[in-house]
Amino acid sequence: MQRFTGKTVLVTGGNSGIGLATAQRIIDEGGKVIITGRDEATLQQAEKSLGENAEAVKADVGKLADIDRLMAHIGQKYRTIDGLFANAGIAEFKPIDQVTENDFDSMFDINVKGVFFTLQKAIPLLAEGSAVVINASVAGSMGGGLSSVYGATKAAVRSMARTFSGAYVSRGLRFNAVSPGPIDTPIWGRMGNTTPEQVKKTKDGRAEMNPMKRMGTVDEVTAAIAFLLSPESSYILGAELFVDGGVTQL
Numbered sequence: 001m002q003r004f005t006g007k008t009v010l011v012t013g014g015n016s017g018i019g020l021a022t023a024q025r026i027i028d029e030g031g032k033v034i035i036t037g038r039d040e041a042t043l044q045q046a047e048k049s050l051g052e053n054a055e056a057v058k059a060d061v062g063k064l065a066d067i068d069r070l071m072a073h074i075g076q077k078y079r080t081i082d083g084l085f086a087n088a089g090i091a092e093f094k095p096i097d098q099v100t101e102n103d104f105d106s107m108f109d110i111n112v113k114g115v116f117f118t119l120q121k122a123i124p125l126l127a128e129g130s131a132v133v134i135n136a137s138v139a140g141s142m143g144g145g146l147s148s149v150y151g152a153t154k155a156a157v158r159s160m161a162r163t164f165s166g167a168y169v170s171r172g173l174r175f176n177a178v179s180p181g182p183i184d185t186p187i188w189g190r191m192g193n194t195t196p197e198q199v200k201k202t203k204d205g206r207a208e209m210n211p212m213k214r215m216g217t218v219d220e221v222t223a224a225i226a227f228l229l230s231p232e233s234s235y236i237l238g239a240e241l242f243v244d245g246g247v248t249q250l
C-alpha cells in the first residue's frame, strides 16, 4: 500500500518506539515525515535511519516556545502538513501515596499540555482533509492503582479527540485516539524500575495480565495508526481505537 504518497506527516516523539516505527511506516508507504523529540543523539540516529524523506527537529512538547518554533519552521519549509501523530509522552507508575508533585506536573506537562498545544498550534498548518491521531492508552480506561496520574493524562487526551473533532469537522479535519495496551518499546526502561531485571519483571507481568499472554509489537500499533491517518478511515472521527490484545474488552 502507498497511502502516504505526496503527504507529509508530523510525528512528535519520532525518535523512539511507536513514533519511530510510525515514521518508518509512513515513509515505506510513500510519505515524508517531520519527527521531533528532546534527545539530540537519538534524533540524529533516527533521521539517518529513516533517510531522505525524514527531517528531525529538536522540540520539547512541554515547552510552548519549542512548539511555536517547530510550527514556524514547518510553515516556512513545508507550508502545510497532511497529518499529525501526537505521540510524545512519558509514563511513571507509582502507588497513589507515593506520587510527588513533580511526577504529577511532568506527566501532565508533557502528556496533556504538550498534546493540547501541539494540536492547537498545528491546526493552521493542517491541509483540508488531514487526520490527527493522538496516542492515548488503555490506562485511560482502566483502574490500575499504579497508573492514577498517567491514566488521567491519557483520559484527558482521549477527550481531545472528541472535542477537537467537534470544533474542526467543518474544516475537514479528523481527530482520533489510538489506545495501545502494553507494547514492547524503550518506555519500560525509562521508568523508576531501571535495572534490566526489574524491566523484564514489569514486562512479563503486563504480558501475563493480557488475554493474549503477550505484549504487543510496534508493528501491530502502527498498522492502526496508519489506518487512522489515512483516507481509509475517512468516516471515523472522535473515536478511540484499542490495540491492546483485548485487555480492556474481555
Ligand SMILES: NC(=O)c1ccc[n+]([C@@H]2O[C@H](COP(=O)([O-])OP(=O)(O)OC[C@H]3O[C@@H](n4cnc5c(N)ncnc54)[C@H](OP(=O)(O)O)[C@@H]3O)[C@@H](O)[C@H]2O)c1
Residues within 6 Å of the ligand: 012, 013, 014, 015, 016, 017, 018, 019, 036, 037, 038, 039, 040, 042, 059, 060, 061, 062, 087, 088, 089, 090, 091, 110, 114, 135, 136, 137, 138, 179, 180, 181, 182, 183, 184, 185, 186, 187, 188, 190
Ligand atoms: N509502550 C507502551 O506500552 C504504550 C502503551 C500505551 C501508550 N503508550 C504511549 O505511546 C507513546 C510513545 O511511547 P513509546 O512506548 O513509544 O515510548 P518511548 O520509546 O519511550 O518513546 C517516547 C517518545 O516520546 C518522546 N518524548 C517524551 N517526552 C517528550 C517531550 N517533552 N518532548 C518531545 N518528545 C518527548 C521521546 O523522545 P526523547 O527521548 O527525545 O525525549 C520518545 O521519542 C507515549 O505517549 C506513551 O504514553 C505506550
